[in-house]
Amino acid sequence: MYRHILFCWLLLTSVISSHAQVLHNPVPPTYNADLQRFLVQTTANFLYAACQGQMDKDSTMLYTTGIFRLSRLTPYNEGYKTGKEFIGRDLIDSGKIQDAEKALAKLQSIPRLQLLAELANYYLHKPGADPKDLEMADRYANMLLEASKTLKDNFWLMQSYWILGGKAAQEMNIPKSQIYFNEAVTLCKQTDNQPLLGACLLYQADALPPGMPQKDSLFGEATAIARKNKLVILEHRIIQVASFEHLRMRPADVEKEILRALEIQKGLGFLHHQYCYYTLSYLYTLKADAVLGLRYAEEAIKYATATKDTALATLYYLRIAQMYGNVDNTSNAFFWIDKSLQGPLTPETKILWFKSFTYKVVLFRRVKMPARSLKLIDSINTHLPPNNALDRMLLASETAAAYDAMGNEPKALESYLYFLEMAKRFPPQFMFAETLMAYNQLGNFYFKTGKYIQAREYATLTLAHPLAGASAADLARTHNLLFRIDSAEGNYTSAIGHLQQYHLYTDSVYSIIQRKQMADLTVKYETQKKDQDIRILKQDSQLQKAKLSRSSMIGNITLGGIILLLIIVTLLYNQYRIKRKASQDALSRNRVLQQLLNEKEWLLREVHHRVKNNLQTIVSLLESQSAYLENEALLAIQESQNRIHAMSLIHQKLYHNENVASVDMSTYLPELVYYLRQSYNVKNTIGFNVQVDELELDVSQAIPLGLIVNEAVTNAIKYAFPKAETGQRIHITLRSTEESATLSIQDNGIGITNEVLYGKVWGLGLKLIRGLSKDIDGELDINSRQGTAINITFAISVPLTNAASEVSSTAVN
Numbered sequence: 001m002y003r004h005i006l007f008c009w010l011l012l013t014s015v016i017s018s019h020a021q022v023l024h025n026p027v028p029p030t031y032n033a034d035l036q037r038f039l040v041q042t043t044a045n046f047l048y049a050a051c052q053g054q055m056d057k058d059s060t061m062l063y064t065t066g067i068f069r070l071s072r073l074t075p076y077n078e079g080y081k082t083g084k085e086f087i088g089r090d091l092i093d094s095g096k097i098q099d100a101e102k103a104l105a106k107l108q109s110i111p112r113l114q115l116l117a118e119l120a121n122y123y124l125h126k127p128g129a130d131p132k133d134l135e136m137a138d139r140y141a142n143m144l145l146e147a148s149k150t151l152k153d154n155f156w157l158m159q160s161y162w163i164l165g166g167k168a169a170q171e172m173n174i175p176k177s178q179i180y181f182n183e184a185v186t187l188c189k190q191t192d193n194q195p196l197l198g199a200c201l202l203y204q205a206d207a208l209p210p211g212m213p214q215k216d217s218l219f220g221e222a223t224a225i226a227r228k229n230k231l232v233i234l235e236h237r238i239i240q241v242a243s244f245e246h247l248r249m250r251p252a253d254v255e256k257e258i259l260r261a262l263e264i265q266k267g268l269g270f271l272h273h274q275y276c277y278y279t280l281s282y283l284y285t286l287k288a289d290a291v292l293g294l295r296y297a298e299e300a301i302k303y304a305t306a307t308k309d310t311a312l313a314t315l316y317y318l319r320i321a322q323m324y325g326n327v328d329n330t331s332n333a334f335f336w337i338d339k340s341l342q343g344p345l346t347p348e349t350k351i352l353w354f355k356s357f358t359y360k361v362v363l364f365r366r367v368k369m370p371a372r373s374l375k376l377i378d379s380i381n382t383h384l385p386p387n388n389a390l391d392r393m394l395l396a397s398e399t400a401a402a403y404d405a406m407g408n409e410p411k412a413l414e415s416y417l418y419f420l421e422m423a424k425r426f427p428p429q430f431m432f433a434e435t436l437m438a439y440n441q442l443g444n445f446y447f448k449t450g451k452y453i454q455a456r457e458y459a460t461l462t463l464a465h466p467l468a469g470a471s472a473a474d475l476a477r478t479h480n481l482l483f484r485i486d487s488a489e490g491n492y493t494s495a496i497g498h499l500q501q502y503h504l505y506t507d508s509v510y511s512i513i514q515r516k517q518m519a520d521l522t523v524k525y526e527t528q529k530k531d532q533d534i535r536i537l538k539q540d541s542q543l544q545k546a547k548l549s550r551s552s553m554i555g556n557i558t559l560g561g562i563i564l565l566l567i568i569v570t571l572l573y574n575q576y577r578i579k580r581k582a583s584q585d586a587l588s589r590n591r592v593l594q595q596l597l598n599e600k601e602w603l604l605r606e607v608h609h610r611v612k613n614n615l616q617t618i619v620s621l622l623e624s625q626s627a628y629l630e631n632e633a634l635l636a637i638q639e640s641q642n643r644i645h646a647m648s649l650i651h652q653k654l655y656h657n658e659n660v661a662s663v664d665m666s667t668y669l670p671e672l673v674y675y676l677r678q679s680y681n682v683k684n685t686i687g688f689n690v691q692v693d694e695l696e697l698d699v700s701q702a703i704p705l706g707l708i709v710n711e712a713v714t715n716a717i718k719y720a721f722p723k724a725e726t727g728q729r730i731h732i733t734l735r736s737t738e739e740s741a742t743l744s745i746q747d748n749g750i751g752i753t754n755e756v757l758y759g760k761v762w763g764l765g766l767k768l769i770r771g772l773s774k775d776i777d778g779e780l781d782i783n784s785r786q787g788t789a790i791n792i793t794f795a796i797s798v799p800l801t802n803a804a805s806e807v808s809s810t811a812v813n
Helices: 004-018 033-050 055-070 088-093 095-108 110-124 131-151 155-169 176-192 194-206 213-228 232-249 250-268 274-287 290-306 314-325 330-340 347-366 370-383 389-406 409-425 432-446 450-462 471-489 494-511 511-625 633-655 665-679 699-720 764-775 800-812
Strands: 662-663 685-691 694-699 729-736 738-749 781-782 789-795
Touching: 033 055, 033 232, 033 274, 088 095, 088 110, 088 250, 095 110, 110 131, 110 155, 131 155, 131 290, 131 800, 155 250, 176 194, 194 232, 232 511, 250 290, 274 290, 274 314, 290 665, 314 330, 314 347, 330 347, 347 370, 347 389, 347 699, 370 389, 389 409, 389 432, 409 432, 409 633, 432 450, 432 471, 471 494, 471 738, 662 665, 665 685, 665 699, 665 729, 685 694, 694 699, 699 738, 699 764, 699 789, 764 789
Parallel strands: 685 729
Antiparallel strands: 662 694, 729 738, 738 789, 781 789
16 A cells, blocks of 8 residues: 555656646547537537636637637637638637737628637636626627628628627626527527527526526427537537536436437547546446446547547546445555546646545545545645635545544544535535545544534435435445434434435445456456566566677677777768868869959959940040030931940949949839930930839840830930920830740830831841840831831840859759
8 A cells, every 4th residue: 555655656646747738639630620529519518517616718718729729719609611712710819809800800701700709719718707807798799790790791790699608697687698698599590590509509508507497497498409410519518518417407318418419429420439438437336336437448448549538538537436336346446546646736637637636535544544535635735736616625624534433533523624614615416426425524524533424414414415326335324324413313114214214325336247347357357467477577577688698799799899889980070071181172173263263253343344435435525526526427426326325324234233244124124215315415305214123134135125215215315205285295114024024115106117126127126126136136116006016025045153153053052
């Protein structure tokens, strides 16, 4: 038994230094969106019942979506759409609530209605019932209500009624809640929407307080609709909510409901049957059928293992430990309770594993080790104190029982009174069999101290408990207590009656058949465990022999490895020296090459500078000569000046640019057009529109394009507008793609004659345009439909420096 104490202390010590951890379960790949929602809702409802309401429903839904790593809106978004326009779920899951709220202004129609519903659901189903959250939920739900009425969209109108009804229920305003749900029911009946009608009735029933007769009526009506329309998922949801209600008031009905739920799950291809089998095990525990209770607990573990349900495994292991404990098989009970405490013991998972610690306290007391129980309780309170009412209440009850077993009556009474104070405030709908055990312990305590009136009071409370009729073990303990009380008070007739009842229920719990079956199961389990231990011992023996036989070989390999390592280190060092010398030589060569490259770039800039100066000198000479010329000769000289300036401007760009091999056309062409405009003294008579993409061209293409623009614009200025009128414009555009570019010069002038257009008459300007277009392998198109339009499409040549860079990078790779 000391090993159990040591094991628990190790667990407690590890918790102090462990980081927060929540286990995750995989979602089977066969589950579509509907089955994923079904999985979350089913798991959350099971968890809500297992925790006995110590997590509210919204918290269990959020916890469950975290376990399966699904959207927190999964339980509430049935019928919602997905796609680029429906951004609410992703924003809310990533915590960007303000972004989601801002997005409302940009959305219209269905996407906006859905986002309103998602925001309302987010605030409504946040854990707890913070008034600010409920206020935000109310705001968005009312916005959804008005927008749905405007668009006459019944689906989203229904969603608004559900959210507003749920919000009123959380505020405990049941009449207002039922008004909204009645509106939803009326709407469904008007539209004859049976699936939504069934869901409405379920939500309406779930919003009512426990124990209200109207709940069963609504459950029945919703179930009838589900069965009539073969809505099996809806029927399953109704069973889950209704069975939790019936568990306390009508536990006999729950078994049929759970078996029907199991049948639905198998029909849907749903694999997580452990929740149903866990509940069936609990029901048969109440019936004192230990054999079936154990069998169903084993089935729960079987399906939990098959679905890799590690997150909730502690609950299933606790259940089977309790089954063995109920039949006084404490060795197996200790084995399973230790197994249930092997997961991460963190604040995030405390709601799941704390009951296992409490039950370990119970087991120590049952094996007559109350001091160990108190020691464990002390360590729990020091390192892992309970943080909810149920855990505090149950631990107080077990503390009192441990002190009672130690004979410390004052301490026992103090803890029992603390338990009673909490039990008065605890919601009755969440009081299960643990309360029966506590009342029985308290009654026995008062009997031992001679306080028969108080002892009878708590025995009577046990019999009055709704679950008492279903729990043969608790009835047996209670009638035994009443027999002893009546005997002590001299009421022998009543004592005999209670004694007979005690034997009746005891025979039910510990019948010969059950004892034999449990013994057989225990022998079978022990046999399997021994066989497994023998196999492990054999494997250990074989491993030990293999280790011994390999030890000498490992020593030799180690020595050889050290020698080989020294050789490798020597070779690596030598290679490092060689590479280092080669690297230094390469760096030296690179410096020389860089110096040569800089000198060549400087020389190339100097060439461009001198070419530009020479061209400017030619322009100046032509300008001097033009002073002595008139008419056509003067015009010819001026046109030659413009052509030379177009080339000179390129060399000027190259000289001033760091890249000496390409020209930025987005700055070059506007400057060229501006020069031509000034050269021909065109002020406001002709408008110019120059639009050039960001594009760098090689000199071999930039010079021809500049000359083409010079010729085309010059011709347009000279011939397109014989009369000065408003609205005269010349458009110059250069558009580019990744591989090609298109130059367009277009005016809205008088156009050109067909003889010129079709090449019957050739002017020098058009000859130059055609020739230069061929030089750059361009496709030339000239038309005169609305003025004159010249379009040239050509493939972009890679500038020399870019080509060199690509070749260099390829060589490096």
